[in-house]
Amino acid sequence: MDFNFTDEQQQFRDALRRYLDNEYAFDARQKIVASKEGVDAKHWAAFAELGLTALPAPEAQGGFDGGPVDMLVVMQELGRALVVEPYWATAVGIEALRLAGDEKNNRLLERAAAGEITLAVAFHEPRARYDLFMVETTAQQQGTGFTLSGTKSLVQHGAQADYWIVPARLDGEIALFVVAREAANADVTEYRTIDGQRAATLVFNATAAVRLGDANTGAATLERIADYATFLLCAEAVGALDALNHATVEYTKERKQFGTPIARFQALQHRMVEMLIHAEQARSITYLAAAGLASDDADARRRAVSAAKVRVGQAARFVGQQAIQLHGGMGVTNEVAAAHWFKRLSIIETTLGDVDHHLARFASLPGFADTEV
The missing domain is CATH 2.40.110.10 (Butyryl-CoA Dehydrogenase, subunit A, domain 2)
Known part of the structure; x- marks a missing residue:
């Protein structure tokens, strides 16, 4: 299975990353978090202009009819930048309206795609x-x-x-x-x-x-919406894991102990390699979930999403805890971005089912007891 992004997806990712790097730096993000509103209308308008709000919406309602892989590209970048605007909530709401297939709500889809409303x-x-x-x-x-x-x-x-x-x-x-x-x-x-x-x-x-x-069909539709929302969270977590790993490596190059950067200590190098392995495994299974999400087989969809949530949750906990330890006391201060990636990963791990919940869901699906180990 080819999981290389298309040229269009890479260009979209690069444009979004440039905007976030230039306009949504950590200090700017912290000011938004501390504000009364907790979001910034300027950034939401920019997201709409970049096409983020239109991406998950149907083409008939002014959207781009973006699939799971398209959304994966976006959510990874938003996780990397610790974006606090209501994109995940609105994208999930758009999916709910789309799955319902109710023509009387087409106007809501059009307005959401244009960035005029949030859901x-x-x-x-x-x-x-x-x-x-x-x-x-x-x-x-x-x-x-x-x-x-x-x-x-x-x-x-x-x-x-x-x-x-x-x-x-x-x-x-x-x-x-x-x-x-x-x-x-x-x-x-x-x-x-x-x-x-x-x-x-x-x-x-x-x-x-x-x-x-x-x-x-309300119960079945609700479950499909929740699986879509869970997949988006997994994709966001992959971006956060990448950013946290990078920040940790850079910090260990600067922090010195016994007159040398701690990045040179073999034991810490091994630990950072483990962090990278966890992140890569989380990425692989999230990419697999993108394929499973589009399956007409409900059990295949459930299996793919729950497996991703389990592995991403395990990676979030391991990478987050190791990153905090490697940052030392600085790792738990609000002035350091690592603390905020760890907090976001902790919330993602417990949203719409934690590791134990999705392990139980995965084990309850048909065929699990017959799987050879």
């Missing part, structure tokens, strides 16, 4: 932990529309989103709904997460909503 999918509920289908939020039909009642937690960039995609129970079955941020009876509590991102708790109390797609 967020409310996956989590307070008591669900990683169980995607433990949905206690309920929907009631009111005339030709619907209302939602319930609570969604840890909605990444929920306070910045113009529209939320919300799973809820309709007559006992999971269905997806679109809720506008300005809808009445929707309470939003925003907070920072440890990685500098923003999240929110959403409380609905008979909040007006529009059903998205067919209620009978």
Whole structure:
């Protein structure tokens, strides 16, 4: 299987990297994190101009119909630069609208592709932990529309989103709904997460909503959206792992002990080689997940995504912990970028299922017990 990027993908990656290197340096990123808004409209407009918001959207709605490999290219660069703008949340929301195939939401897709609005999918509920289908939020039909009642937690960039995609129970079955941020009876509590991102708790109390797609396929669609979101997180983590490894090597070249750079110590060289191996294995399995994501076989998709999340999670923990140790006390200070890559990798490892959760999911899939070791 050929995983070399096309010329167009490489050019897109290079253009994005140049912008991030020039305009989204670490100090600039820290100012955005410390701001009241937690995001920067200027950078979001630049992302739209570069075509990032249009990339995952269907061509019919003004997008580029980008596939998993195209998104992998983008997410790696965003992970490398520790971007805090709501790109992941919006890209996942675009995928939700696309999978629903509901023509009445085409206008939302057009506006999202143009960068005019942002989206967020409310996956989590307070008591669900990683169980995607433990949905206690309920929907009631009111005339030709619907209302939602319930609570969604840890909605990444929920306070910045113009529209939320919300799973809820309709007559006992999971269905997806679109809720506008300005809808009445929707309470939003925003907070920072440890990685500098923003999240929110959403409380609905008979909040007006529009059903998205067919209620009978809501659970299957929700799982496909979650798998897509998980894959994007894995791709982001690969970029962060690359950047953290590079920063660690550079730091060990500068830090001296006993009159010599610690990069010359063989034991530390071996440790950094292990860090590189972990990152490369995470990259390989994430590339494999890009192929599995497009499979019509649901079990093949689940297997590929969960395997990637497991290996990426293991790499994130190992590389992050080793990088902090090699940086010494500086590694846990806010002034050093390594601490922020480690925090972001820690959040990615626990978002939409940690290593243990995805190991269990992988083991539960058909054929696992028959696999020869």
